[in-house]
Amino acid sequence: MLAKLYTDMCHVFPKFRKTTRKQMYQFMAKYYQKRDWSFMNYGYAPEDATEVLTLNSEDEINRYCIQLYHHVANAVELRGMKVLEVGSGRGGGADYIKRYLGPARMIGVDFSDKAVNLCKKYYCVDGLSFVPGDAEHLPFDDDSFDAVVNVESSHCYGSMAAFLAQVRRVLKPGGHFLFADFRPREQIDEMDEQIERSEMQQIKQKNITLNVVEALDADHERRIAHIRRGAPKLLGKLMQEFAGTKGAGIYKGFQSGAFVYKSFVLQKA
Numbered sequence: 001m002l003a004k005l006y007t008d009m010c011h012v013f014p015k016f017r018k019t020t021r022k023q024m025y026q027f028m029a030k031y032y033q034k035r036d037w038s039f040m041n042y043g044y045a046p047e048d049a050t051e052v053l054t055l056n057s058e059d060e061i062n063r064y065c066i067q068l069y070h071h072v073a074n075a076v077e078l079r080g081m082k083v084l085e086v087g088s089g090r091g092g093g094a095d096y097i098k099r100y101l102g103p104a105r106m107i108g109v110d111f112s113d114k115a116v117n118l119c120k121k122y123y124c125v126d127g128l129s130f131v132p133g134d135a136e137h138l139p140f141d142d143d144s145f146d147a148v149v150n151v152e153s154s155h156c157y158g159s160m161a162a163f164l165a166q167v168r169r170v171l172k173p174g175g176h177f178l179f180a181d182f183r184p185r186e187q188i189d190e191m192d193e194q195i196e197r198s199e200m201q202q203i204k205q206k207n208i209t210l211n212v213v214e215a216l217d218a219d220h221e222r223r224i225a226h227i228r229r230g231a232p233k234l235l236g237k238l239m240q241e242f243a244g245t246k247g248a249g250i251y252k253g254f255q256s257g258a259f260v261y262k263s264f265v266l267q268k269a
């Protein structure tokens with residue numbers, strides 16, 4: 001009931017959505033600084049067993065979150081490219097892309113400066129850097145990236161149209177926008193239309209809701225154990241909602257189709 005009210009208010013008042021989300025991510029970066037939490041997405045389970053990734057043993061723990069990044073970012077060749085991730089969070093995705101997909105430069109940008117500071121502390125990898133910045137006002141020159149990656153972040157923004165205009169601005173001609181996020185079912189057509197109007201060519205799109213549910217099922221125990229270990233008891237239920245564990249509103253929403261998760265590959269002409 002409260003969650004539905006919050007979702008509705010966020011839709012009607014985009015500034016309220018942006019401000020409350022920022023406060024939440026700042027709070028989490030301030031109060032949980034350990035490196036054992038480096039991804040904040042719901043994950044992806046491929047339907048095809050041949051898509052299952054071979055990971056280094058230290059990355060196994062984050063397999064499902066990594067698989068979402070891999071599904072999104074591996075859609076085009078990134079080796080040797082200059083890549084921007086918008087909404088890089090606690091940095092696990094940008095670090096994965098840099099180490100496994102081999103871009104020459106990988107930059108993560110996030111509006112939580114506290115999360116950016118954590119990333120700067122965690123990741124000392126050549127060619128990987130993090131800067132604070134807003135998706136709707138990206139602090140980069142025109143035509144400066146070969147690809148922009150965006151995973152499960154755009155549902156927080158004040159204006160999706162402003163974000164898409166920024167992506168198009170910072171991409172080089174021919175550059176790719178690699179994107180995945182969810183919306184309530186009644187807002188999914190609006191997201192499709194915004195993407196349609198972005199003046200980037202749509203190469204591919206996929207409804208990945210079932211892949212996300214399967215990932216949440218497979219990752220449930222790890223998520224619960226992590227919350228038990230790291231979150232104060234008082235915040236346990238709230239963190240389960242955030243993490244999408246079985247029984248959480250968002251988990252049930254993906255299961256019932258009330259929330260739809262999609263991935264896209266777009267290209268700037």
Ligand SMILES: C[S@@+](CC[C@H](N)C(=O)[O-])C[C@H]1O[C@@H](n2cnc3c(N)ncnc32)[C@H](O)[C@@H]1O
Nearest residue numbers: 025039040041087089110111112134135153156
């Ligand atoms: C659910 S987390 C996902 C983080 C990361 N992509 C991952 O999958 O682990 C959403 C992220 O988007 C960031 N974000 C939200 N609104 C933003 C904005 N307007 N500009 C930049 N980052 C934003 C948040 O701070 C948060 O780190």
